[in-house]
Amino acid sequence: MLRKLRSRDPWPLLLVIHGHSGGMLPPLLKPWLEPLAERRGAPVWVQALTAEPLLLPPDQRLLLVPLLLTPGSHVRDDIPAIRDRLRGAGHQVVPLPFLGAWGTWLEHLSQLASAAKCSTLLHHPLRQGVADRYLATLQRRLALTPLSSSTGPICQSGPAAGQDPLPLALAPNRMTAQLQDAGIAAPALLERPATRDLLFNLLLNLP
Secondary structure (H helix, E strand, C coil): CHHHHCCCCCCCEEEEECCCHHHCCCCCCHHHHHHHHHHHCCCEEEEECCCCCCCCCCCCEEEEEECCCCCCHHHHHHHHHHHHHHHHCCCEEEECCCHHHCHHHHHHHHHHHHHHCCCEEEECCCCCCHHHHHHHHHHHHHCCEEEECCCCCHHHHCHHHCCCCEECCCCCCHHHHHHHHCCCCCCCHHHCHHHHHHHHHHHHCCC
16 A cells, blocks of 8 residues: 555655643654654654644645554544544545554564563553454564553563563553553663664655
């Protein structure tokens, strides 16, 4: 699909993230939004799911990029709703798969886990169904055991086993804060320079 979108002029991006309370963007994301737009030569907007819908300039041609890591309700419900709202406002919108489904991203997670000798993939609680099947796929591809942060003390998967978990969190949140409080060295993904560079380049190279 991306090959069909290639053109002389790059597409503006609308990045969708979970966001913090009150619609605040993760501080780690802000510094490279402007450089990303400058290098792409096209606008880059960010829609936090915790914020009011953005009002974009009219008649935009957009790539809708969900920076979401699992196929939970945000991917299944909120992203189609955003797409439909934008199309209803007269924009041309092409939605991309959620970030957690990108092959290069999964390869990167595998490399992170291998380098850190992780054995557990820590994630937020998810409803049964599509998300369960996705976690089973991750377990096969990454050789990590998925563990919900609601399943017992999350510190059990940390230093006691000699291996820290890999948190499935793009930016610092309550889950990574709990890990830090428990003395577990498991930063959020965007706190890792290699992951920031990878995501920047993935977005830079979109059509």
